[in-house]
Amino acid sequence: MKSKALALILLAAAMLMLAACQNGGNNTQTSGASGTPSNGNASESGSAGKDVELRFAWWGSEDRHTATLEAIKIFEDKNPGIRILPEYSGFDGYETKLQAQIAGNSVPDIFQSTSTINSRLGADNLLTLDGKVDTSGLDDAILAAQSIGGKTNGIYIGLYTEAYAYNKTLLDELGVAPPTSPYTWDDLAAKFKEVADKSGGKVYGAVDSSVAFDEFTYFGPAALDARDPFPNSIDAYTFTEDQIKAYYQYWADLRQAGAVAPPDLSATSDDSANSLLVTRRAAFVPIASSSFSRFQSQTKDQLEMIIMPQNGDNGRSVKPGASQILSVGAKTKHADAAAKFIDFFINDPDAAAVLKTTRGVLPTQAQRDAMLADPNLADEDKKNIAILGEAAKLEGNVTLPPPAGEQVLGWKGMIEKVGQEIAFDKISVEEGAKKLKEQAYASVSAQ
Amino acid sequence: MIAFMQQIAIIKKKPTGNRSRQTVAAYLFLLPWLVGFFGYTCWPFIHSFYLSLTQSTLSETVFIGLDNYVNMFSDGRFLKSLEVTTKYVFLSVPLKLAMALFVAMLLYRSSFSMTVYRTLFYLPSLIGGSIAVAVMWRQIFGIDGLWNSLLALFGIPGKAWLGQPDYALYLLVLLVVWQFGSSMVIFLAGLKNVPADMYEAAMIDGAGAVKRFLRITLPLISPIILFNLILQTIGSFQVFTQGYVITKGGPMDETLFAVLYIYELAFKQQKMGYASAISWMLLVVIAVVTAVLFFTSKRWVYYENEIQRGR
Numbered sequence: 001m002k003s004k005a006l007a008l009i010l011l012a013a014a015m016l017m018l019a020a021c022q023n024g025g026n027n028t029q030t031s032g033a034s035g036t037p038s039n040g041n042a043s044e045s046g047s048a049g050k051d052v053e054l055r056f057a058w059w060g061s062e063d064r065h066t067a068t069l070e071a072i073k074i075f076e077d078k079n080p081g082i083r084i085l086p087e088y089s090g091f092d093g094y095e096t097k098l099q100a101q102i103a104g105n106s107v108p109d110i111f112q113s114t115s116t117i118n119s120r121l122g123a124d125n126l127l128t129l130d131g132k133v134d135t136s137g138l139d140d141a142i143l144a145a146q147s148i149g150g151k152t153n154g155i156y157i158g159l160y161t162e163a164y165a166y167n168k169t170l171l172d173e174l175g176v177a178p179p180t181s182p183y184t185w186d187d188l189a190a191k192f193k194e195v196a197d198k199s200g201g202k203v204y205g206a207v208d209s210s211v212a213f214d215e216f217t218y219f220g221p222a223a224l225d226a227r228d229p230f231p232n233s234i235d236a237y238t239f240t241e242d243q244i245k246a247y248y249q250y251w252a253d254l255r256q257a258g259a260v261a262p263p264d265l266s267a268t269s270d271d272s273a274n275s276l277l278v279t280r281r282a283a284f285v286p287i288a289s290s291s292f293s294r295f296q297s298q299t300k301d302q303l304e305m306i307i308m309p310q311n312g313d314n315g316r317s318v319k320p321g322a323s324q325i326l327s328v329g330a331k332t333k334h335a336d337a338a339a340k341f342i343d344f345f346i347n348d349p350d351a352a353a354v355l356k357t358t359r360g361v362l363p364t365q366a367q368r369d370a371m372l373a374d375p376n377l378a379d380e381d382k383k384n385i386a387i388l389g390e391a392a393k394l395e396g397n398v399t400l401p402p403p404a405g406e407q408v409l410g411w412k413g414m415i416e417k418v419g420q421e422i423a424f425d426k427i428s429v430e431e432g433a434k435k436l437k438e439q440a441y442a443s444v445s446a447q
Numbered sequence: 448m449i450a451f452m453q454q455i456a457i458i459k460k461k462p463t464g465n466r467s468r469q470t471v472a473a474y475l476f477l478l479p480w481l482v483g484f485f486g487y488t489c490w491p492f493i494h495s496f497y498l499s500l501t502q503s504t505l506s507e508t509v510f511i512g513l514d515n516y517v518n519m520f521s522d523g524r525f526l527k528s529l530e531v532t533t534k535y536v537f538l539s540v541p542l543k544l545a546m547a548l549f550v551a552m553l554l555y556r557s558s559f560s561m562t563v564y565r566t567l568f569y570l571p572s573l574i575g576g577s578i579a580v581a582v583m584w585r586q587i588f589g590i591d592g593l594w595n596s597l598l599a600l601f602g603i604p605g606k607a608w609l610g611q612p613d614y615a616l617y618l619l620v621l622l623v624v625w626q627f628g629s630s631m632v633i634f635l636a637g638l639k640n641v642p643a644d645m646y647e648a649a650m651i652d653g654a655g656a657v658k659r660f661l662r663i664t665l666p667l668i669s670p671i672i673l674f675n676l677i678l679q680t681i682g683s684f685q686v687f688t689q690g691y692v693i694t695k696g697g698p699m700d701e702t703l704f705a706v707l708y709i710y711e712l713a714f715k716q717q718k719m720g721y722a723s724a725i726s727w728m729l730l731v732v733i734a735v736v737t738a739v740l741f742f743t744s745k746r747w748v749y750y751e752n753e754i755q756r757g758r
Binding site for chain 2: 099406420421
């Protein structure tokens with residue numbers, strides 16, 4: 001009898017301890033939008049004595065996380081009744097997690113996203129922000145391009161353009177002059193070959209962008225004079241088989257000449273520490289201008305950026321777009337507080353001072369002015385602003401979010417899978433082009 | 448004495464009461480586990496079978512009957528994932544068991560240093576499925592990794608091995624074969640059960656080491672071999688971590704394991720119904736393979752309580 005009682009007591013104690021440990025650890029995840037328990041009247045400003053808690057999720061690397069946490073602190077100081085609970089991670093798996101959270105009904109109140117990701121989440125899961133946020137400082141055309149289903153449900157928080165980042169130190173060592181804009185894709189190909197030749201094959205010109213880090217969207221207007229909407233409209237893909245064939249052929253020729261990295265190397269390169277740019281295996285790598293500081297922080301070499309090649313005849317390329325957007329979950333319990341935070345994020349000069357270019361160039365002029373007024377502006381920030389200024393002056397296509405369905409373009413999309421098959425000599429360029437076009441067009445109707 | 452009399456009195460008073468109270472107490476202790484089992488294992492199991500008959504994104508579910516099962520056979524990637532997983536199982540399991548048995552034979556003699564070696568050989572399988580090991584493997588076989596440095600000593604140019612569609616799978620097989628520790632420990636236990644006098648008798652009759660191994664050791668540990676074989680086969684069909692962390696489905700789907708494909712379908716493409724259908728198909732495949740192993744085992748497994756082999 002005694003031992004039974006003892007066993008029961010020990011078991012109860014163990015279970016209580018486990019429950020206590022669980023609770024402490026899970027606090028930030030589950031306490032979400034608990035808000036104020038009032039008698040049926042949802043009070044937004046936390047005036048019933050309890051803080052309004054908003055969960056805010058984003059992706060990025062260390063520099064962005066640090067800057068964002070500082071910005072959050074400034075916001076909390078200015079708004080004493082609101083607390084922001086940060087949830088941040090890397091980009092890999094971010095969308096998957098968001099989808100799982102939607103299915104499990106635990107979407108964060110505010111989350112960072114892109115128009116592409118939002119198109120896959122669906123307008124039903126996003127809160128309409130029309131009229132809730134002061135968007136007077138934003139570019140209307142770019143803002144409109146972020147909406148899904150015609151409603152404003154994504155506010156852009158940074159501007160970026162694709163750019164070719166290159167290792168200036170490495171180019172100087174090899175005696176290769178960096179390209180100067182305006183230049184064309186053919187000029188770029190010649191540069192790649194020059195790097196490979198002058199390094200005796202040790203350094204490749206660039207990563208193979210038919211296998212990884214796809215840039216078809218920029219190749220179209222510049223090399224093929226493709227016009228809007230390219231390569232897709234909101235509902236369908238619009239690129240032709242000849243266009244994608246030209247793209248694959250461009251890279252096949254470069255592979256033949258040994259000017260770009262072989263497919264196995266390109267496929268295992270990533271967007272950070274293992275990037276061919278950082279490891280000095282390639283001189284040029286295409287990046288989003290908003291991630292420039294991430295690459296520069298990983299190497300002592302001097303990195304530079306140049307805008308993408310332009311069309312030799314009419315100078316066209318692609319207009320800059322939104323780097324990331326902030327959206328609010330449709331089922332949030334604190335819509336007004338969330339809108340307030342977004343307003344702060346895009347308009348407040350104090351936010352600008354800490355966020356700088358961790359998400360690309362700041363979206364509103366007020367913030368850009370505040371940042372330019374900083375006497376200690378870092379080189380990376382200056383480069384980011386300069387390149388965006390240059391890109392904004394270009395004539396070009398406007399990128400739209402892709403139609404719903406399996407991802408076709410962009411990093412890790414179908415275009416790269418087919419590109420790998422071509423690069424590993426499993427199929428020819430013609431077959432690959434045909435295959436990609438058919439699969440891309442079919443992926444839309446499969447929905 | 449008095450206490451003893453009291454105990455008898457208690458027992459005599461309630462002969463069945465004590466037993467049923469014990470039963471109730473037993474169930475109470477089991478309750479937490481039972482709740483977990485029914486809630487987190489049984490229910491999802493049944494629900495996933497239901498999902499396999501639907502097209503679902505969890506927020507919207509449409510019943511479509513057996514369409515998922517019919518469509519999967521015209522899905523190139525599914526067939527590829529089956530092919531990849533089967534290749535992986537048929538390569539890694541025999542290799543792993545052979546390594547485990549070989550090392551177990553070496554470590555069979557008990558001595559202090561051998562105990563140390565046993566632990567050392569077991570360590571890789573302890574840290575086995577961990578992300579850290581997967582990342583380490585990716586580094587070793589990367590373009591600037593250890594393996595290429597070794598090859599460079601012999602003047603062989605290195606490649607990014609894990610990006611090569613012809614080699615990536617074999618590198619993952621190598622990783623898992625390196626983690627043979629748990630099988631080895633089981634084999635060690637089995638080897639100890641082989642009576643030493645059998646070996647002595649054989650040695651007196653002039654049997655060499657190889658003959659002793661083939662005629663005595665193997666038959667007597669064949670039940671253990673079967674056990675390990677089945678355990679490892681069932682486990683290997685469900686490989687996921689190595690594929691996900693090291694190669695992410697690999698260059699051109701060459702390391703797209705079945706569970707990895709299920710993960711991609713369910714969580715990246717939100718095709719929960721189709722993913723559930725494939726999971727059930729995987730279950731069927733594993734069941735069939737295990738059944739085949741069991742049936743053919745009658746021919747080569749020797750249980751000591753049988754009079755003849757192969758009956």
